Amino acid sequence: MRFLRNVILVDDRALAGLQEAPVDADVAPVQVAVPEEVAAQLDVIGGDAVIPGSRPDLPAQVAPSEAVDALLDDEALGPSGDIDTGALVDAFADVGIACAILAPETASGRDRQRILQLANRSDIVILDWILADRDGSHRVSSDSLIREIVEQDQFAGGRLRLLCVYTTDPDLSAVQRAIQRSLESVYKDEDIQAGDSGGRFLICAPHLRVVIYAKPSRRVRDDHVVAEGELPARLVSDFNDFSQGLLSGLVLHSLGVVKDEAHRLLARFPDEIDAPYLTHRALVGPVQAEQFALQLVADELGSVLSSANVQAAVHQAQVDRRLNDLLPRQRGPKVRTKTGDVYLRRDDTFEFFSQVPKDKVVRREDGAEYSLRKARSYTHLLVGSEGEAVELDHSFAALSCLARNPRFEPETAAAPVLALGTLVQRMADSELNDGRPDVVEYLLCLQPLCDTVRLDDATPFPFIPLEVRQEGDGPFNIVTFTPEVGGKSSRRCYLSTSGKKIRDLKSFRFTPNEARLVGAVWEAAGGGWTFRDIEGNSFWWLGDLRTDHGHRMAGTFGSMLGRIGLDESEWLRLMASERNG
Structure with missing residues (x-):
């Protein structure tokens, strides 16, 4: 994967092995084959990797600790354990990834800030579970550090984040529970999922994956151990699983x-x-x-x-791979008919999406044909329910028409500028509804771009009112998200310009800022960007249409000005209308 370039390892014992350079005669190098799919994606240097530090003589099982918190007080467990840093760095280099090493003297203060700063620049972060001060006087678990990294990502608008905890703690499930509890303050409970398979303990949340692996240690079950030389290939595979979608x-x-x-x-x-x-x-x-x-x-x-x-x-091979992931393994998707639910043939459904046949027909398991000719969407054949399919179709529609979407932008984003394609909702006076403003109307700005800059005085901006549509209630050509009061959540909003005429245009005057344009101001009370006109009207920003979409809207209304009206025989006008349509 060309995206992965840099990794940071945070381990208070990361430099111990390099400084002492111990030679363990009892530890024999182990040849480990790099998986073909990983080698093909990363152009691995050589076919096998020598992994010093592997211990084939580890006991089959070691009694786990009762809880992660107990680890901090149990002196018998000793330090977190040394790591073969050289083997880890070499293994990452073999797959074209640079690995930085940070061995903090303390888990607080300036060292903690360094960790957060480097984490913001790294594609993958590897953390020792227990970080101790250099003199051993203070020891803390990494769960709070993980929470801070995730909070930092959230404040910046979210990012794709893979974190790895690499530890000698034998109770990996306790480590997993501790991290999950720590993340509950960042995510809703239903957004966090935890599981384990093949010695890998995993936590998933929106845009986040945390994997937990065991270092080579006599205290850890051998089927949970991932040697330093194996870890890069594991993490690359984890990242690929994390981002396996087409787009x-x-x-x-x-x-x-x-x-x-x-x-x-x-x-x-x-x-x-x-x-x-x-x-x-x-x-x-x-x-x-x-x-x-x-x-x-x-x-x-x-x-x-x-x-x-x-x-x-997104070529054919990748499309076919993704279809195999999305379609049920044993049989085709279930669809609803007038006579009840039936199943479609899996191979026919696969071919329908892969080759896109012109007849738009898929065979059912009983051999009968199931026509999709009149269907506006086929998404329901690939996901679990029709309700989920509708949600996904609408999210994709919003992605296709919005250049800027406040739902996915942090507070630190550049302030929106009022121009062609800006979507707003005009709000009523907050005092009219117990301090909670009501939406008066939804508007689309039609001001040409050349008339939105170099402004010296209050300038009128034309808007076309938009009709709000309920799902399935009439046509709509804009999908956006409207914030709730306080900005804590948002709901999908369907808008339409259908039936609007030039006479429906409205105009509001705005005073330009120092940059000689009309910019929005962040209002914490509303939880979003707001424009205010000279009359004090408040306009909440809902997003900016993509350039072509904005021009199409303007073109539609501009063409109305070119219509030629004339007096003629009413009978002749009606005859023309009948023949045209």
Whole structure:
């Protein structure tokens, strides 16, 4: 996987082995074959890896501790255990990943800040379960550190995060429970899932996976031990399982290509072109120049991705692999008919999605045909329920039409700017409803981009009111999310421009900010970005349409201005209407 580039190991004993360089004559090197799928993805150097530190003579089972908390007070357990850092670093290097080592002298203060700072820059973080001060006077478990890393990710808007706890504690299930309890303050209970298989203890939460592996130690069951030389391949496989989707794979592959091609991008933007850019900036103004510069970089990124053929991540082989994951193993999906529930043939359903036949027909298990010609969506054939299918279809629709979605943006994101394609909800005076504002109407801004910059005075902005649709109640062409009061949650909102005329346009006047444009202001009470006009009306930001979507909306209403009205025979007008339709 081209995305994975760097790993950080945090272990207070990480440098002990390097400093002392002990030689254990009783420990024989073990040849471990790297899995073919991992080797194929990562171009592993060599076929086998020598893993010093493996102990084939470990006892079959060691009595586990009663609880993780007891580990901190049990002196008989001793220190967390040394780690063969050299073997670990070499094994990561063999798969093209750089491994940084951090051996903190203490688990607090400046060392803790270093850990959090490096974790923010690392693709994978490996943590010893027990971190002790250098003099052994203070020992703490890593569950609070894991929580801080996840909270840091949440504050930044979320990120794909793989954490590994690498420990000599024999009771891995107790470690798992402690981490799960620590994460309950970050996630809702239903969002955290825990399990174990094949010696791997796992915790899953939105955008997060925590895996727990045992270091080589006489205290740990041998079927739970993962030697240092084996750990990189395990973690790469864990990361692949974490991001096995088609589109998420495309994103990760694209990010890896961008890393590889950074030099090519920089070559396209040499320092010498700063002079003409500054001339352009002086001519058009700072805001428009910044947007133009951003667009240039985005276009170059698109060019790099296209030439690198990143779309191969969603080609036929990957589609077939994902279909095998999504479709039930034993039989095809269950569908509802007028006569009851029936099952479709799995191979027919697979071929339908893989080859997309023109007849849009899938055979049932009884041999009868099941037509999908009139279906607007086939998602229900790939997921557990029709309700879940509707949710996923609508989420994909929101992704396709929204360039910026406040649901996925942190508070630190750039403030929205009122322009063509901005979606807002106008709120009533909060005093009218016991301090909880009501939505007056939903609006779409139609102000041309050139008229949203270099503003000196209060400027009118045209909006078209949008009709709110309930699910399945009439057509809609915009899917967004509207925040609840306080910004603690959001609900999906379906909006439509259907039937709107030029006469429905509304105008509100806004005062520009110091940058000579109309920017939103973050309001903690509402939990989101808000625009305010000169009359004091409050407009909550719901997102920005993608550029093409915004232009299409503007084009639809602009074309109405070109209609030619004339007086003619009413009979002739009616005849024309009948023939046309």
